[in-house]
Amino acid sequence: MTTYTAITFAPVQGFIEKSRKLRDLYGASLILSYLSQQLVLEAEKTTEVISPALANVHKGMPNRILLKGEFSPTQIQETLLSAWKGILQECRTWIEAKLPEYKYHWEREWTNWGNHTWEFFWGEGDSIQQAMENLETRKLSRGWTAVNWIGESSSLTGTDAIAFPGLGAEDRNPQNMNYGSENKTIKKFYTNLARKLDNCPPDKEPEGKFIAPNEKLSIPELVKRLITLPEIVDLINKARPNNQPLEKLKRFQEIERKQTDTTPGQWTGWFMGDGDKVGDYLKKLAHGNNSDQEIKQFSHKIRDWGEKFSEDFPTNLGRVVYAGGDDFLGIIYSKNPAEPIKPLEAFKWLMTLNDKWKEHQQPINLSVGFVWVAGSVPQRDVLQHCREAEKIAKSLGRDRVTIRIVFNSGQYVQWTCPWGYLDILNKYRDRDKKSNWSHIYQDLAHLSSRRTFKIENTNEAYIVQKSASEFFDIYFPGEGKKLLEDKNDKLAQHLVGFSENDNQIDRAKSTINWITDLIEVGWHLCSNT
Structure with a gap:
């Protein structure tokens, strides 16, 4: 009898949303897509991959995987952790090679994050429907392990330890720690690291293209930044020559949102979309006589749409961060903050989004949260606004968009409208x-x-x-x-x-x-x- 296997891993949204810079979003997206792709490529060796399609396309790879055949929890764990630990290894050794003047005590902490960052879920059954239901049942039982630490916490999220050479030193006792002295050491380390990343001379202040000197990041947060450095991507690919290579981030430019001496704060548009009731539609396909091929075809068309959506997005308007099949995130912004995108121009683009979505020709509607936000609102708050706006669009009937205007104070106004009636604003x-x-x-x-x-x-x-x-x-x-x-x-x-x-x-x-x-x-x- 044929066995079907369904796989996913977590945390995904939390991993993406813990971000301060646009670079964080891209780094998180690259890592998640890469881990999913490695699972799919390994599964292809012994099973038939039903979804996701286009395994050779790394960007936007969904983290839900459906297989025709057996793929054991041991195989899943080994594949996932091997890919993740490979990323950690190259990031850690790169830092140690670039800043050899430090004595490093943090190897155990990197090992802990290698073992405990991800939790995977696995389900199987005699049919696609049974495998998917078994996966959802197993997801109810969580087995995630937190990483313990002492000292001050990351300045980005405030929930994990700051990554610095002395992190795992045996003499770090909370009873007699000199937090002031340690804070100076951490600041000096991040200043030196920022100089290396910016190729900045020792006598000059780094620009902070990758890391600002005053930041204090946890190990996963630091890795999300470093993974956007082409040099580190080359090291990862060289260390794993038989694997599909990790893609490099191309044509990257950070968003200048906050007010400066020469420019006002830039308003930007953030859009987060998700297909409506995709799970229900897949369950419907799973009951069909030709379920394998129908789901394959659906996955291929949705993935193909996501790839084209990213590539065809107007470069003068901004960029798509990820388009993982039926879900996506993008930003409308100007590369020149002195000439910001006008809100009406952003709305005109939004008016076209639903028609673009329909190009995949699948019977799936779209719900979107669109946030037009002032420049001083923290990025992690912006992402939360996007998530909330999208949920409101779904809760009020789906097939619609919620537009939220967020001010620097954090206050906002919002309006939800079906796609077919959105042009009322033009009337x-x-x-x-x-x-x-x-x-x-x-x-x-x-x-x-x-x-x-x-x-x-x-x-x-x-x-x-x-x-x-x-x-x-x-x-x-x-x-x-x-x-x-x-x-x-x-x-x-x-x-x-x-x-x-x-x-x-x-x-x-x-x-x-x-x-x-x-x-x-x-x-x-x-x-x-």
Whole structure:
């Protein structure tokens, strides 16, 4: 009887989101794709790989693997850890070779991270469906081991030990440690390391292209930076000559988001997308008579779409960080912070995204979180906003986009809309039949200050909703009228995403909020002024 095997590993999102620089995102993506690819290539030797397709394409390799045949937990562990430890080994030895003046006590700590960074999950069954269900069951039982440490923690996440030569020294006793003296040692080490990475002379301050002198990174965080250095990639590939090579990061330039003496803080657009109910669709294919080939074909088309999406993304708008099949992350930004991308230009691109998604011709819709964010918001917070926005898009009905405008204070406004109705923002006309969003924004502020759209009881629900729809119709001719004439709230339910079980007050409030959120987001994103 045929055996099917399903594999995945973790943490993935956490590994990506622990980032301060764009380089962190790329380094994390390169590592995750490489580890997945090594599992697929090893599995190909003894089994038939059903998904993911395009094993020779390293970038964007998904971390969920489906095989026709047996691939034991021992094989999975050996393959995964061998690839990961190879990366750690070359990064550690490169640092020690470039900075030989230090006495290193950290080998045991690197070994611990080699053994305990990743947790893998494995399931098998007599059918694809059984293997996938068995994998999900096993994922409920976690066996991850934390790495213990003493001293201060990473300045990036604050959860792991700082990587420096004395990390594993036997005389580091918490009872008598001189944290001030150790902090100076750490700072000097990172300054010297930054100089080596930037090819900076000893008498000059490094630019911090890879590592800023004031940073204090954990071992995994440090590796994510170093893996973007072509020299280290060459060492890894040389040490593993019989393996598919790790790809080098090409044409990299860090985003200058924060305000400087010569440029204002740059607003940027971050988009995170994910196919809707892909798991359910794969389960449906798994029940088919030709399930193996159908899933293979699906994986091939989705992977091919991701590769083309990355390659074809307009270089003048930014870049795609990863496109791992049905999920992707990208950034809209200007390489010249003195000439930032205008928000309206970013929105025009967003309008095209769903049509681009449909090019793979698979019956899968798309949910996206799009975040237009001010320059001083930390990158790890931006990624969290992306994740939350995407989840909201899914929770309100899927096949839609949530646009979130995030300010330096951390406050934000957001609006969720089905893809098919997103062009409503282009239908705005002010009282002069032009597109000056200041008019509707000022009117909304005035009405809100008078609590015009506040609902106190059920009797007021229809009246207030009617007032909001009429106000909406003034600036979006015909659109408010559609909401008023829809007696069964079917259009409002589709646009807003409220539940059929919601009462009249909740429906009215949701619809009014959708209208006011549209105006808030439209003013920030689509205004020409």
